[in-house]
Amino acid sequence: MKYEATIGLETHVMQKTNTKMFCSCKYEYGAEPNTHVCPTCLGYPGALPVMNEKAIELICKAGLLLGCEINPYSKWDRKNYFYPDMAKNYQITQADEPLCLGGEVTVEVEGEMKTFTLERIHQEENAAKNTHVAGASLVDYNRAGTALMEIVSDPCMSSASDALAYMTHVKQVMQYGGISNCDQEKGQMRSDVNVSVKPVGQKELGAKVEIKNMNSFAFIQDAIEYEIDRQISVLESGGTVVQETRGYNPDRGETFTQRTKENAHDYRYFPEPDLMPVKVSKEQVEQWRSELPEMPAQRRVRYVEQLGLPEYDAGVLTASMDVSDWFEETMKHTKNAKAVSNFIMGEMLRLLSEQGLSIADSKVTPQKLAEIIALIDAKAISTGGGKQIFETIFNEGGDPAAIMEAKGLAQVSDDSALEGWADEAIANNPKPVEEYKAGNPASINFLMGQVMKASRGKANPGAVMQMLKQKLDA
């Protein structure tokens, strides 16, 4: 029998706010534990939450960027559970009236355009961070109460590639939109994945398995693939897939049972009495819409239409906002977009990936790359020389012109110097000269090589070719 998988994602994204969702404690990753806490986020009796207006703006803008409708009326609910990561013993969230409704994401998956629909985006507060040590757990409430939104997709995906394309797009939109940095290492973007499997053509979905709290895209892909295979083999061996919550162990590449339906949580949701509902007017929505920044798709079009870059370049440059911003910064100092693109796609991305760095760490600044390109365009150095300078600055820092001098990379285009080498090459190599004159144009390449050799690579190849042709065709 053939099977098909149904996948839905619940993606948690931490908004880029200065303070927490319901109190004025600072959000700061990596601060000393329990230094950004107050009676509200520690759940002291009598402390009252007050909404962060920036967080509301950011979730609504996220909704607009993902094609959601902004709910004109939304409210807050308590999700009750007893666990040390939430000192109040409940999490404030939005159960039945979230801020953003619907929405969709259209992305290319393996060459095919697919649209994945969203159910909702709701606002909630983050839980504290637990660390487990021998015989005890340690809790840091700095993260408790920070602004966290949950983007819930419909069960509309059918493969790990779908999920990856969806998440990559959502991350891009969040970053470009200024909603979140989505730094997965810092837990700013995490996903729960729902996977079920059914025989092809069957209408009702199979039993749903939820894999909780993964931050790496690679792990999510692996977990989905593992889980689809696991469920199919359960069904094929005549068994029944149990509805449950599973965890993913990246070391073993396997999922494992965490919680079955029998002991599923019962959260006893009820309306949050401490917070008044939110009303968002049409005018407010239009104001936010007018403030939305340019998205990667719009940048790609601009790079192609206004800067004349190939589609491929535009795609690579906009894949990450850091890189795209860096490209744009460089374009303030040069007009040669293709050269900038070539350096970023070639040298820059290669060196960054080899050394595990991000573009913000690069010692080659946008100004320095623009200087290198100016030297190439002025024929002061060859493209190869430019690459050498780039790599030197990347590793050691320094100034392009100074490195050109120090490494003797200055290119010779000066006719008098070239003429000597050209005459010498012609005089010493009568056979290729004969062949060229007899109608074999490729023979000039040998002579060209001789000139380059004589100049120790410093001759400007274009100028050499011109010089040789001038002499041989005369």
Place this chain on the structure above:
Amino acid sequence: MSETHEGMDVGYVAKLACIDLTDEETTLFQGQLDQVLHYVEQLNELDVSNVEPTAHAIPVYNVLRKDEVGTSLNHDDVIANFPSATDGHVRVPKIIDQ
């Protein structure tokens, strides 16, 4: 685990809330809670079919604050208030990470 008692099952709710109750306490509280619920049930006699459900009694919306950092609690005071602390963290009995 599921709810068996009609109305509200004290034993079940106690488990959800991580409260240990003896059998005597469970029986005692069940009787008391049933009485409270029975009292509140009088509200069911009202016809509310034409009344819009609401989460709040007063029509106030959008109580917001600016995203500006305020004062947090003094770290030493926070630690002093923890039942047990290690390296600035609250120390709790081992929990399984969800």
